[in-house]
Amino acid sequence: MRDTDESPDAGDISARLLVWYDRHARVMPWRVGPAERRAGQRPDPYRVWLSEIMLQQTTVAAVRDYFRRFTERWPDVEALAAAPDADVMAEWAGLGYYARARNLLKGARAVVALHGGRFPGTRDGLLSLPGVGPYTAAAVASIAFDEPATVVDGNVERVVSRLFAVETPLPAAKPELTRLAATLTPQERPGDHAQAMMDLGATICTPRKPVCSLCPLRPDCEGHRAGLEAELPRKAPKAEKPVREGRLWIAVRADGAVLLETRPERGMLGGMLGWPGTDWDRSGGPAGAPLEADWRETGVEVRHTFTHFHLRLEVLVAQVAEAALPARGSFVPRADFRPAALPTLMRKGWSVAAAAIRHPTGEERLA
DNA sequence: AAGACGTGGGA
DNA sequence: TTCCCAAGTCT
Structure with missing residues (x-):
């Protein structure tokens, strides 16, 4: 005592x-x-x-x-x-x-x-x-x-x-x-x-x-x-992350300009620059491509995990004429385009698209 | 008031 | 690969 x-x-x-x-x-x-x-x-x-x-x-x-x-x-x-x-x-x-x-x-x-x-x-x-x-x-x-x-x-x-x-x-x-x-x-x-x-x-x-x-x-x-230091703080169990899916359209104009849009203020990546895409609710989504073009599937999926869900986005690319008129977004001259200005998910999309454009598949090369 | 909201690094 | 996490705030 x-x-x-x-x-x-x-x-x-x-x-x-x-x-x-x-x-x-x-x-x-x-x-x-x-x-x-x-x-x-x-x-x-x-x-x-x-x-x-x-x-x-x-x-x-x-x-x-x-x-x-x-x-x-x-x-x-x-x-x-x-x-x-x-x-x-x-x-x-x-x-x-x-x-x-x-x-x-x-x-x-x-x-x-x-x-x-x-x-x-x-x-x-x-x-x-x-x-x-x-x-x-x-x-x-x-x-x-x-x-x-x-x-x-x-x-x-x-x-x-x-x-x-x-x-x-x-x-x-x-x-x-x-x-x-x-x-x-x-x-x-x-x-x-x-x-x-x-x-x-x-x-x-x-x-x-x-x-x-x-x-x-x-x-x-x-x-x-009490020998509890490694146990503390206790935490409530976390919810499981659902997987969401969608599609990204990446268009490159003949002069090198790329088609980007500013995302709405609210919601994921709000206010950031990004590639036009579908909603992430279900594959395919309601929204159509941002312009008419010969869209090519890259066969590569961008995977990205956010705080509360996993996301998988199919990447489509198109090389389009200078006269192309987009229904969504606007073309950014290549000299003004910096991938670093994009959120990480969108940078990943660009990596996939750039590789697909540099190295078309054999079939497409023959076409 | 519980869920939305990013990312990169470490185990 | 997968999971957890890191100097939170807003709605």
Whole structure:
């Protein structure tokens, strides 16, 4: 029996975490490290906001180059707000969750039009921006404005569920995890605390095989004490992904121009450039080819898996005359066509079509 | 309020 | 190959 409770309180946990962060903070282009921070350097709210939008459901590794290109091209919120929609969507292509890019522009324009080009300096103010939810608002408020807001992302959920041995499965456990995370948020250095929690989750308290031997919070961790660290957080089982099918029409004009269309704002790949195609509900779909031509089956299927379904698209190609008049989409001159401006699914379609055009089958060569 | 919404990398 | 997942938000 102990006559004193030796389990550390929340302040001790955060203090220990910050000591670890001072030594191990990862370097990121949008981050002001703990040392620079102490020297008085402040992060630019625009860069923090942009990075946090990009980081939603997306790995740091995937974000790095996109962040660099965006900030080189649009160094501040005024520049971004003034950018044409198509330029921003093309620059976002490949990063996924394209509603983020549409909301990014709306958000930038709101900051300029409604807030004189200054980001709202509080969590509640930030929440009013499109694309900014509870996570992003708390992240920007704490990192850029020193507000002691509690940041809860997937990393924090994992760290907290282990630290307090929360056995309730996600997403039901979310409110409790948020409440527990809030008990750890310090008044001083809340932004570094938030980033430390996320770094810890990303490097030590990882989903599989957490490296407890290197964890600064191991003495405090109930999950580890119970031998449950690898089991937590528990999660509700996921639904099976259905397979959907459809067809893609890729037309190349004699002068090299390619037939593309801008997809509707709503729905999959909303607002992005893509090849005309059928619906993905059933093979063949109701929609006809975007123009009359000698459509050739490539015999190659594009396979792509989204968050909630698998997709298989049959690719058809046609080489058409310069006078061809499409019923859907418009021809983009070859010099202006960059596959990189397409979402990944559509890039795959282009790879198939380009190969089919370069290497027609024997039969077609004879024809 | 449950489902829609991308992608690439690792096991 | 297949599955899981990563710094969520919107409707």
